[in-house]
Amino acid sequence: MLRNVFTKTLWDARRSLLGWAVAISAVAAMYAAFWPTVNTPAMQQAMRNYPEGILEAFNYNDLTSPAGYLGSSVYGLLIPLLVAVLAIAWGTRAVAGDEEAGTLDLLLAHPVGRTRLALQRFAALGAALAVVAVVLWLAMLAIAGPAELEGITAAEFAAATTQLALFGACFGALAFAVGAATGRKALALGASAGVAVLAYLANGVFPQVEGLQWTRDLSPWHWYLGGEPLKNGLQAGDALLLLAVTAVLVVAGTWRFNRRDVAV
């Protein structure tokens, strides 16, 4: 595990990564386990009494089917939020965090190219998201029976979880890119958190205003959930879009990192 920057990064974060994977899956399973409670006439009636705008803002747009409920609660807000936080933290740490801590100098004084360092660090972020996605997927498969989540196949869970991981990668890439380009941790953190919030609003809140519907198409939240992967399976177009944005950000950040001074 100490062979290169990629494996070393994962090795150093093994405990925290495990913690994240378990915590995210546990939260998801807990929410999923509420489905039998939500799926009662009284609860459905209560939900219908909420103003539609509020429900939409919280991604609660369909609570009458297991897929709709999971898409709203589990996959709709809390889990992507946690995944985004994890990805942004890793993306920030990849270059800027190390640089501000003063530990990047030593690494770069070794025969490690900057491109290789940056890409291996981002690859570690990708692997971390994959770990979280797989654990989450397994947790959902395990809870599906007891929680009466009928009608969602393993492939559809996999599709939603894959798009969730790509959604995380997108914000991780933004934090990575800003950090790699500037070497500033606070900027990387702030910019990506800000964009994540804006993207969320662009998906659920702005479109409620007349003439702002178009903002939804620009939001990674929409690319992630808009096609309802839990009902419709993997949305190749959305997945590719998330992947493409991620790739562009990683390439741009790495390119800039190669050309600038490393801060003391």
Add this chain to the structure above:
Amino acid sequence: MTEPVILTEGLVKHYGRSRGLAGLDLEVRRGEVYGFLGPNGAGKTTTIRLLLDLIRPTAGRATVLGADPRRDGLAVRRRVGYLAGDFVVDGRQTGWELLTFLGNLRGGVPRARIDELAGRLDLDPSRRIRTLSRGNRQKLGVVQAFMHAPELLVLDEPTSGLDPFLQQEFVDMVREARRAGQTTFMSSHVMSEVQQTADRVGIIREGRLVTVERVETLRERAVRKVEIHFDAPVAAQEFAALPGVGDLRVDGTVLRCRLAGRADPLVKVAARHTVVDLLSEEPDLEELFFDYYRNHGEEGSHAA
């Protein structure tokens, strides 16, 4: 003559408000220990970071081991060992994890070699780094810089944080490296850190190399404050005319003066009395520079 190990020509680095470098010409020969001396902020670390391609020059060029640190960075850094004065690494790992990882980045370093160096420095690499004292952390830095027996050692204020015993061990390691044909480029802001090992000393001030001297020459020219305590009052005139002695003040049994160059004449005269105590301050680098400028200026006016 063989190609220099480090060669810089008109190296300039501007950044932000800090001074950086203002045209540095440096030549470090193969096999020598080169002391790179200057006050804090003179540009020592900037120079070293340029040589390692951590930062890029505004103008001028640098060659390390015959190659461009930017274009052939990997090849250059494979043959270099680097130690920063404030050696910082992630404290959650053990020394072993760090040293094995860094060794692997260089294609692997035998465990026996790490053991040998760690034993020599009395370092326990199985401990988590955050539980180590600052001195022990610095030892890890020394081990990683020396463990692959690099052709060129680049050491930035290396002994800060090491206790006197380890400083001596470190001096021995640098001397051994020299005997093994390795080249050492060592920066410092105190003369004593380099004078035990260096063959030549380059003095940098405000981003420019002011002078390069053999270390003996520099030591002879250094000005230090000296204080001698006698058991009985002494007469000032006995010492006033001695070569190198200036600013002489005698208060009863205590003599204070500034001493330039060799201490021999002063010591010989003091030895006629009973010396209770003798204090000699570290030669002040600033004094050294001013001294240099003064002499340099005089030569200039003579020529004109």
